[in-house]
Amino acid sequence: MSIQWYPGHMKKARRLLEEAMPGQDVVIELLDARMPRASENPVLAEIRGRKPCVKVLSKSDLADPEVTRLWIEHLERRESARTDDSGRVVAIAVSTDRAAEARKRVAEACSAIAAPPTRGRKTPRAMIVGIPNVGKSTLVNVLARRQVAKVGDEPAVTKQKQLVMLDNGMALSDNPGIMWPRIEDPRSGMRLAFGGAIPDSAIDYESVALFGAGLLLATYPELLATRYKLPSMPADADALLDEIGRRRGCLRAGGVIDRHKAADVLIHDFRAGAIGRISLERPKSG
Numbered sequence: 001m002s003i004q005w006y007p008g009h010m011k012k013a014r015r016l017l018e019e020a021m022p023g024q025d026v027v028i029e030l031l032d033a034r035m036p037r038a039s040e041n042p043v044l045a046e047i048r049g050r051k052p053c054v055k056v057l058s059k060s061d062l063a064d065p066e067v068t069r070l071w072i073e074h075l076e077r078r079e080s081a082r083t084d085d086s087g088r089v090v091a092i093a094v095s096t097d098r099a100a101e102a103r104k105r106v107a108e109a110c111s112a113i114a115a116p117p118t119r120g121r122k123t124p125r126a127m128i129v130g131i132p133n134v135g136k137s138t139l140v141n142v143l144a145r146r147q148v149a150k151v152g153d154e155p156a157v158t159k160q161k162q163l164v165m166l167d168n169g170m171a172l173s174d175n176p177g178i179m180w181p182r183i184e185d186p187r188s189g190m191r192l193a194f195g196g197a198i199p200d201s202a203i204d205y206e207s208v209a210l211f212g213a214g215l216l217l218a219t220y221p222e223l224l225a226t227r228y229k230l231p232s233m234p235a236d237a238d239a240l241l242d243e244i245g246r247r248r249g250c251l252r253a254g255g256v257i258d259r260h261k262a263a264d265v266l267i268h269d270f271r272a273g274a275i276g277r278i279s280l281e282r283p284k285s286g
């Protein structure tokens, strides 16, 4: 099953990003630390062109710290191996519950690579971009030290651009999250859905939960065993979802397991970090 979600407001948001790009000194692109490959929007690379870019692995408190370290190394290696003249890129990891550290890392990364303000302006300009629900507006609030942008745990909360002046003199814009018209790799689509970048109304909930169950069984079985007090490891994703349903009392009349409720438990637990710190993908070796 492939997942596509590209509503009308995103086409407009894409056009507005294209229009605003020439006036920017640095682009702050958020990638989900749990899935930096799946969450790197190819359309944003096109729009960014040669602007310097800070790739921020967001929600790193939810991701496996060792894998996040590998991703930062990978992104830095990818950057140093490049032979084209596209703008400089640095990669950092943040979690917004550690606000002071996040502010410091973003400020240092921006000043390391940002071009001097263009066309006689004194104030540097930056824009925050990324897929929906990746934490853009939360980071804007952290950088601004006040609640200026609306945040929410569902995709497409921000519908229009919002400009904020930071204490350090930077003019920062928050922007709507954008997807792209076609997700080539269906597994990337599933990762994005499992992580919450695509609205639950646009996905087949049970299939997404089964995908997540299979991935977690293969990569973090011990975390599953602890969270759901599993006496033995279920044979496959189907059996895991049934077991979660049984253990959490997700039952319909006649004692039949309510798979939709079991899917809900797994998806919510994963998104909240209740199973543990989990990364859904690793950089390809070599």
Ligand SMILES: Nc1nc2c(ncn2[C@@H]2O[C@H](COP(=O)(O)OP(=O)(O)OP(=O)(O)O)[C@@H](O)[C@H]2O)c(=O)[nH]1
Binding pocket: 058, 059, 060, 061, 062, 094, 095, 096, 097, 130, 131, 132, 133, 134, 135, 136, 137, 138, 139, 150, 151, 152, 153, 154, 155, 156, 157, 158, 159, 175, 176, 177, 178, 273
């Ligand atoms: N665990 C964790 N959650 C975060 C972090 N940053 C943001 N969130 C949560 O992620 C959800 C989405 O945050 P937003 O800031 O609204 O995301 P956004 O990228 O602006 O989303 P759109 O405007 O819909 O594109 C909220 O529930 C935030 O609390 C983080 O570093 N760690």
Ligand SMILES: [Mg+2]
Binding pocket: 136, 137, 138, 150, 151, 157, 158, 175, 176, 177
């Ligand atoms: Mg937002």
